[in-house]
Amino acid sequence: xxxxxxxxxxxxxxxxxxxxxxxxxxxxxxxxxxxxxxxxxxxxxxxxxxxxxxxxxxxxxxxxxxxxxxxxxxxxxxxxxxxxxxxxxxxxxxxxxxxxxxxxxxxxxxxxxxxxxxxxxxxxxxxxxxxxxxxxxxxxxxxxxxxxxxxxxxxxxxxxxxxxxxxxxxxxxxxxxxxxxxxxxxxxxxxxxxxxxxxxxxxxxxxxxxxxxxxxxxxxxxxxxxxxxxxxxxxxxxxxxxxxxxxxxxxxxxxxxxxxxxxxxxxxxxxxxxxxxxxxxxxxxxxxxxxxxxxxxxxxxxxxxxxxxxxxxxxxxxxxxxxxxxxxxxxxxxxxxxxxxxxxxxxxxxxxxxxxxxxxxxxxxxxxxxxxxxxxxxxxx
Amino acid sequence: xxxxxxxxxxxxxxxxxxxxxxxxxxxxxxxxxxxxxxxxxxxxxxxxxxxxxxxxxxxxxxxxxxxxxxxxxxxxxxxxxxxxxxxxxxxxxxxxxxxxxxxxxxxxxxxxxxxxxxxxxxxxxxxxxxxxxxxxxxxxxxxxxxxxxxxxxxxxxxxxxxxxxxxxxxxxxxxxxxxxxxxxxxxxxxxxxxxxxxxxxxxxxxxxxxxxxxxxxxxxxxxxxxxxxxxxxxxxxxxxxxxxxxxxxxxxxxxxxxxxxxxxxxxxxxxxx
Amino acid sequence: xxxxxxxxxxxxxxxxxxxxxxxxxxxxxxxxxxxxxxxxxxxxxxxxxxxxxxxxxxxxxxxxxxxxxxxxxxxxxxxxxxxxxxxxxxxxxxxxxxxxxxxxxxxxxxxxxxxxxxxxxxxxxxxxxxxxxxxxxxxxxxxxxxxxxxxxxxxxxxxxxxxxxxxxxxxxxxxxxxxxxxxxxxxxxxxxxxxxxxxxxxxxxxxxxxxxxxxxxxxxxxxxxxxxxxxxxxxxxxxxxxxxxxxxxxxxxxxxxxxxxxxxxxxxxxxxxxxxxxxxxxxxxxxxxxxxxxxxxxxxxxx
Numbered sequence: 001x002x003x004x005x006x007x008x009x010x011x012x013x014x015x016x017x018x019x020x021x022x023x024x025x026x027x028x029x030x031x032x033x034x035x036x037x038x039x040x041x042x043x044x045x046x047x048x049x050x051x052x053x054x055x056x057x058x059x060x061x062x063x064x065x066x067x068x069x070x071x072x073x074x075x076x077x078x079x080x081x082x083x084x085x086x087x088x089x090x091x092x093x094x095x096x097x098x099x100x101x102x103x104x105x106x107x108x109x110x111x112x113x114x115x116x117x118x119x120x121x122x123x124x125x126x127x128x129x130x131x132x133x134x135x136x137x138x139x140x141x142x143x144x145x146x147x148x149x150x151x152x153x154x155x156x157x158x159x160x161x162x163x164x165x166x167x168x169x170x171x172x173x174x175x176x177x178x179x180x181x182x183x184x185x186x187x188x189x190x191x192x193x194x195x196x197x198x199x200x201x202x203x204x205x206x207x208x209x210x211x212x213x214x215x216x217x218x219x220x221x222x223x224x225x226x227x228x229x230x231x232x233x234x235x236x237x238x239x240x241x242x243x244x245x246x247x248x249x250x251x252x253x254x255x256x257x258x259x260x261x262x263x264x265x266x267x268x269x270x271x272x273x274x275x276x277x278x279x280x281x282x283x284x285x286x287x288x289x290x291x292x293x294x295x296x297x298x299x300x301x302x303x304x305x306x307x308x309x310x311x312x313x314x315x316x317x318x319x320x321x322x323x324x325x326x327x328x329x330x331x332x333x334x335x336x337x338x339x340x341x342x343x344x345x346x347x348x349x350x351x352x353x354x355x356x357x358x359x360x361x362x363x364x365x366x367x368x369x370x371x372x373x374x375x376x377x378x379x380x381x
Numbered sequence: 382x383x384x385x386x387x388x389x390x391x392x393x394x395x396x397x398x399x400x401x402x403x404x405x406x407x408x409x410x411x412x413x414x415x416x417x418x419x420x421x422x423x424x425x426x427x428x429x430x431x432x433x434x435x436x437x438x439x440x441x442x443x444x445x446x447x448x449x450x451x452x453x454x455x456x457x458x459x460x461x462x463x464x465x466x467x468x469x470x471x472x473x474x475x476x477x478x479x480x481x482x483x484x485x486x487x488x489x490x491x492x493x494x495x496x497x498x499x500x501x502x503x504x505x506x507x508x509x510x511x512x513x514x515x516x517x518x519x520x521x522x523x524x525x526x527x528x529x530x531x532x533x534x535x536x537x538x539x540x541x542x543x544x545x546x547x548x549x550x551x552x553x554x555x556x557x558x559x560x561x562x563x564x565x566x567x568x569x570x571x572x573x574x575x576x577x578x579x580x581x582x583x584x585x586x587x588x589x590x591x592x593x594x595x596x597x598x599x600x601x602x603x604x605x606x607x608x609x610x611x612x613x614x615x616x617x618x619x620x621x622x623x624x625x626x627x628x629x630x631x632x633x634x635x636x637x638x639x640x641x642x643x644x645x646x647x648x649x650x651x652x653x654x
Numbered sequence: 655x656x657x658x659x660x661x662x663x664x665x666x667x668x669x670x671x672x673x674x675x676x677x678x679x680x681x682x683x684x685x686x687x688x689x690x691x692x693x694x695x696x697x698x699x700x701x702x703x704x705x706x707x708x709x710x711x712x713x714x715x716x717x718x719x720x721x722x723x724x725x726x727x728x729x730x731x732x733x734x735x736x737x738x739x740x741x742x743x744x745x746x747x748x749x750x751x752x753x754x755x756x757x758x759x760x761x762x763x764x765x766x767x768x769x770x771x772x773x774x775x776x777x778x779x780x781x782x783x784x785x786x787x788x789x790x791x792x793x794x795x796x797x798x799x800x801x802x803x804x805x806x807x808x809x810x811x812x813x814x815x816x817x818x819x820x821x822x823x824x825x826x827x828x829x830x831x832x833x834x835x836x837x838x839x840x841x842x843x844x845x846x847x848x849x850x851x852x853x854x855x856x857x858x859x860x861x862x863x864x865x866x867x868x869x870x871x872x873x874x875x876x877x878x879x880x881x882x883x884x885x886x887x888x889x890x891x892x893x894x895x896x897x898x899x900x901x902x903x904x905x906x907x908x909x910x911x912x913x914x915x916x917x918x919x920x921x922x923x924x925x926x927x928x929x930x931x932x933x934x935x936x937x938x939x940x941x942x943x944x945x946x947x948x949x950x951x952x953x954x955x956x957x
Contacts, residue, residue: 072856092859093868105857109875118871119861170861389763393775396760400782400836403793406803410796463671473668482675484946488887490894490938492911493931496918497682500928504685520678523671553663581786584896588918598788605788605901609796617789624784632777 012222013237014047023048023206024069024174029078031064031230038064040230041078046174051200051207053221055214057253061230062210066176069208070099083173093122098172102179104163106151112162113138113147119170137165140199157188164196168203175200177209181216193219214254218242226250242301248379251299258305258346260298260376264290271373274298278342281317286378300376305348305369307336307361312370319370322346324363336361338369404621411614428615438616441600444511445580448596452518453576459519460526460575461568465556467527468534486524494521495588502589509591517589518579525578526571533567534560566635573631577624683935690725690928725929735930738908739937745824745899745909746892749831753888754881756832757839761880762873764840765847776844783837791830791901798826798902822904830898831888839884846880847873879948886945890938910934 014020022045031039039061046052054062067073068080071092080087087095098119107115116137120130138144141161151159160180167175180196181189197220200207211217217224218238225235226249234246245251248259262276267289274282274296284298306312312319325345326337335349348369361367411429415422432438463483470476486494498517502509541563545555561568583598590599597616604613729735764775782790797803798821805817820826850873858868896911903909910930918927 070856070860072859091864092856093862093864097860099857099860101853101857103851103853105851105853107854107857107872107876109878118858122862122867122871166857166861385763385766385768388759389766391763392759393763393767396756396763396836396840397778399756399833400779403790403797403833404782404785406797407789407793459671459674462667463675466668466671470664470668475672478680479668479672479675480950481943481946482672482679484949485942486679488890488942488945490891490896490911490934492894492896492914493686493935496914496927496931497686498678500685500689500924501678501682516678520674523674527671577784581788583788584915598786601788601792602897605792605795609792609799613792617786617792620789621785625781628777628781628784 012049014050015045015223020047022046023050023083024208025081026065026069027079027081029065029068029075029080031061031068031073032076037230039068039075042230042232043078044225044232044235046206046208048206049200049204051197051220051222052209053217053224054208054210054227055217055224056212056227058212060227062227063178065227066099066178066208066210069174070097070176071095096172097174097176098167098170099176099178100163100167100180102182104151104159104183106159106162106166108151111148111150112143112154115151115162116166116169118166123170133169137169141165156183157192160184160192164199168199168205171203172205174206174208177207179211180209181213182211189216190219196220218254226253228253244377245299245379248297248299251377251379256302256347256349257299258302260300262296262298264292264294264296266292272296272378274378278340278344280320280340282376283317283373284376284378285374288378288380290380294380297379298376299379300371302335302347302349303333303351304375305346305371307338307348307350308368308370309365311368314370315368318373318375319368320346321366321368324361324365324367327361327363338367340369407614408618408621411611411618413611413614416611428611429619431612432615432619435612437595438597438600441595441597444594445597448511448515448518448586449576449579452515452522452579453572455515455519456523456575457526457568457572460523460571461530461564463523463527464530464534465560468531483524483527486521487528489521491582491584492588495585498585499588509589510594513589513591514586514594514596517585518575518582521582521585522575522578525574526568529571529574530564530567533564537563573627580620686928686931689925690932691722692925693722693724725925726933728926729929729933734908735910735913738910738913739933741908742893742895742910743937745827746831746889746895749828749835749892750885750889752828753832753835753839754885757836757884758843758877758881760836761840761843761847761877764844765850772848776841779837779840779844787834788897790834791898794826794830794833794902795821798829821902822907824903824907826902827899827907827909830902831892831895834898835888835892838887842883842887843877843880846877850876879952883945883948883952886941886948890941890945893938894934 024046026042026044026046029039029042030037042061042065054065056062064073068075069082069087071087071090074088082095082097107118110118113134116134117130120133125133134147135144138147141164143158143161143165146154146158146162151162154162160183164180167177177196181192184192193216196207209217209220218241221238223235223237224241226233226241228249234241234250236244236246241250241254245254251257251259260274260276260280260282262274262280262282264272265275266273268283270285271283272286272289274284276282276298282298290296311321320340322338322340324336325339328335328337331352333349333351335347338346338348340346346369410421412424412426413421414425414427463479466473467476467480467483473479495517498513498520499509502513502516507513537560542555542559545559546552550558581598582596583602586596587599587602590596597620601613601616604610760779764772764779767775795802799805800817800819800821802821804820805814808814808818820829854872854876855868858872859865863871894911894914895909896915899907899909899912900915903912914927914930914934917923917930
C-alpha cells in the first residue's frame with residue numbers, strides 16, 4: 001500500500017530544519033529595467049522537491065524573478081545559486097532548469113512528438129532513447145493518440161499538456177512554470193492543479209510556479225512567497241499565509257478579510273485588549289505584546305464570524321451590533337454583509353450544512369456578530 | 382534575446398544605405414554645374430530651368446498625370462469591389478478563377494501584360510492612344526488596390542456590419558454607412574498606390590500607346606537610352622520630391638488623426654470616470 | 655423589392671470586376687495564343703488573322719487549316735530563343751538568391767528592432783517603392799559606369815587602379831534586380847518574423863539551443879512562408895524583366911523580356927513575339943499558381 005500524498009506532504013518541511021541545505025538560493029537579487037526596479041533586493045531559499053509558488057499581482061516582479069532563474073534576464077545585482085552552482089553569466093541553454101511558458105510557446109511547425117523531442121535532440125541523445133522518452137512523456141500526459149498532430153490541431157488543455165511534457169522531457173533539476181494554467185477554464189484548471197501535484201511527487205522534481213491566482217497557489221504549493229513591488233512580503237505554507245498573515249497586505253491579498261483598526265489598551269493573560277476606532281472591545285490571542293497605546297489592526301476571516309439574533313454571552317467583548325445589508329448565496333455557503341452601527345460593513349460567511357434552514361436571516365434584520373479570541377490575527381501595520 | 386544585436390543594427394543600416402544611396406547620389410548630381418554627371422563641378426540649378434523650356438517633356442508629364450488620375454480612380458472602384466467580392470462572398474461560381482485573375486497580374490511580367498492588352502485593342506479595333514493606356518493601367522493597378530483593400534477587410538470586425546443589418550439597414554446602406562468609412566484609409570492608400578504605379582509604368586504604356594500619347598516614363602526612357610544627362614537627373618529629382626512630399630503629408634495626416642483619436646478617447650474615458 | 659435590389663447589387667459587386675478582368679486580362683491571353691499560331695505578314699496589323707467571325711463556322715474551319723505552329727518551330731530551331739529562356743531563368747534564380755541573402759538579414763534586423771521604431775523602418779523600406787522604378791534603375795548607371803562613382807570611389811581609396819567593368823554585364827543586372835526588388839523580399843519575411851512569438855525562441859534556448867541553433871531550428875523554419883512569398887515575388891517578374899537588362903545589361907545579355915520587346919518593336923514580328931510570350935507564360939504558370947496558393951492560404955489564415 002502506497003503512502004498517501006497527504007502523509008508525505010505533512011512530513012515535508014525542509015525549510016524548518018536548519019540542517020537542510022537549500023537547492024536554490026536567491027541572494028539579495030535586484031533587477032532594474034531603466035529606472036524601474038522590478039525585483040528589489042530579494043532573497044529566498046527553495047528546497048529540493050519543493051513545490052514553491054511566487055504569488056502576486058501583475059507587475060510585482062514574480063515573472064522577472066522566474067525569468068532570472070531561467071536565464072532570460074540577468075540580475076542587476078545579487079546572485080542566484082542552484083545546487084551549489086552560481087548561475088551568473090550562464091545562458092539559458094546551459095542551465096539545468098526548464099520552463100513551461102504562459103503562452104506554452106509550442107513550436108507551430110513541429111508535431112507534438114517533435115516538440116517533446118526538441119530538447120532531447122538538442123542534447124544529442126541517441127534516437128532510440130529519444131523515442132522511448134517521448135513515448136513515456138506522451139503516456140504521462142495521456143496524449144499517446146496525438147503524437148502526430150500539430151499544436152493548432154489541439155485543444156487548449158491538450159496544448160498545456162504538450163508544453164508540460166516538453167518541459168519535463170529533459171528531466172530538469174527544476175521546473176519553472178509561468179502561469180501554467182492561466183489559459184484554461186475554471187473546471188479544467190482545478191483538475192489540472194491536482195494532476196500537476198501528483199506529477200511533481202511522482203517525478204520528484206522541484207517546481208517553482210508563478211501565479212496571480214491565490215487559490216491555485218494555496219492548492220498546489222508547499223510554500224508560497226507573496227510578492228509586492230519587487231519584494232517578498234511573506235514566505236510560508238498556505239495555512240500560515242492564510243491564518244497568520246504577517247501584514248495587512250498579505251491578510252488583504254489572500255482571501256476575504258475584515259480589518260478592524262484600533263489601539264492596544266492592555267494585556268489580559270495571553271491576550272491583548274484592543275479598542276477599535278469605533279469603540280468595539282476586542283480581546284485577541286497574540287504571541288506579541290505591544291505596549292498600551294500602540295496602533296494595531298485585527299484581521300478576522302469571514303468564516304470565523306458568527307451571526308446571532310441575541311447578544312452573545314461574552315458581550316460586550318468581541319461582538320458588535322448591526323443589520324443584514326446584503327446576502328450572497330453561493331451554494332456551498334452564504335456570505336452576509338453586515339452593516340455595523342458606525343457604517344462599517346463586515347463580511348461573515350456560514351456553511352450551508354442543511355438544505356433548508358427554518359426561519360433564515362433576511363434583509364435589514366437586526367443581528368449581532370461575534371467571534372472567539374483566537375479567530376483573528378493582530379497586525380502591527 | 383529580444384535584444385537588437387550589433388549584427389541586426391548593421392544589417393538594417395547597410396540595407397537602408399544600399400536602398401537610399403543611389404537615389405541620394407542622383408539627387409545630388411542633378412544640381413551639378415557640369416554636363417558630366419559623375420564629376421562634381423559646382424552647384425547649379427540650370428538643368429531645372431532648362432526643363433521648363435522642353436515642351437515635349439511638359440506634354441508627356443501632362444498625359445501621364447491625366448492617365449494616372451483617371452486610371453487610379455477607376456481602378457480603386459473596381460479593385461474595392463473585387464476585394465469585397467473576394468472577402469465577403471466566399472462561395473460563388475468561378476471564385477477560384479476570379480481570385481487567380483486578381484493575384485496573377487501582381488507578378489505577371491509586364492511584357493506579357495503589355496503585349497496581350499495591345500493585341501486585344503487591335504483585335505477589337507480600338508484606336509491606340511490615351512484611352513488604351515488608361516484602360517491598360519486600370520486593369521493592372523486594380524489588382525493592387527484589391528489586395529490592399531482585401532487585407533483591411535480581413536482584419537475588419539464583421540460584427541459591426543451585422544449590427545447594422547440587425548438594426549435594419551439594407552446591405553447596400555450598410556456598405557456605404559459602415560463598411561466604406563471603416564476601410565476608407567485602405568481604399569485611399571489603394572488609390573495612391575494605383576496612381577504611383579500608373580505614373581511609373583513604362584512597359585505596358587509603351588505597348589498600348591499610339592501616336593500622340595507619350596508618357597513621362599517613355600520620354601525618360603528614350604533619353605536614358607542615349608546616356609546619363611543632368612537634365613534627366615533633374616526630372617527624376619522633381620518626381621522624387623513630389624513622392625517624398627506626398628509621403629510626408631500622408632504621414633502627418635495619419636499622425637494627426639491618431640493624435641485626435643487618442644485625445645478623443647482620453648476625453649471619453651475622463652467623461653466616464 | 656428592396657430585397658431584390660440588394661440581391662442585384664451583391665451580384666454586381668462580383669460581376670463588374672469579374673467581367674473586367676475576364677475581358678482585359680484573360681481574353682487577351684487567348685488572343686495572344688491565337689496570333690502566335692498565325693502567319694507573319696507585312697501589313698497592319700502585321701499578321702494574318704486565324705479566326706474571322708464573319709466567315710461563320712465554315713470560315714473558322716477553313717481558317718483552322720491555316721493554323722500553323724511555324725512560329726513555335728522557329729523558336730525551337732533558333733538557339734537564340736532557347737538560350738534567352740534559359741539565361742532568363744538562371745539570371746532570375748541567381749538574383750532571387752542574392753536578394754534573399756541580402757533581404758533576410760534586413761528583415762530580421764527590422765523584426766528585432768525596438769517596437770517603437772519598427773513602423774518607421776517599415777515605411778523606409780516601402781518608400782523607394784513609391785519612387786519610379788525607371789529612376790531607380792537609371793541611378794545605377796551613373797554609379798556603375800567605368801568612369802562612374804563606384805570606380806571613382808574605389809580608385810580614390812586605392813583598392814583598384816583599373817576601373818571595374820560592371821555596367822553592361824550580368825553583374826549589373828544582378829545589382830539592378832536585387833536593388834529594385836529588395837522591398838518585395840524584405841516585407842513578407844519581415845511580416846512572418848514580426849508575427850513570431852518571442853517566447854518560442856526563449857523556449858528553444860530553455861531546451862538547450864544556443865542562439866544560433868535556435869535561429870536555424872525555430873526562427874528560420876517559421877519564416878519560410880515569408881521567404882517563399884518573397885522569392886516568388888522577386889523571381890516571377892524578374893524572369894520577364896525588360897527595363898533592367900535593357901539599361902544595365904550588355905548587348906550580349908540575353909533575357910527573354912528584352913528579346914520579346916525587340917522582336918515586337920524592332921522586327922515588328924507579332925506572331926513570333928506572341929509565341930515567345932506564350933512559352934514564357936507556360937514556364938511561369940507553375941510558380942504563378944504556386945504563388946496564388948501561398949497567397950490564398952495566407953488570406954484564409956488571416957480570416
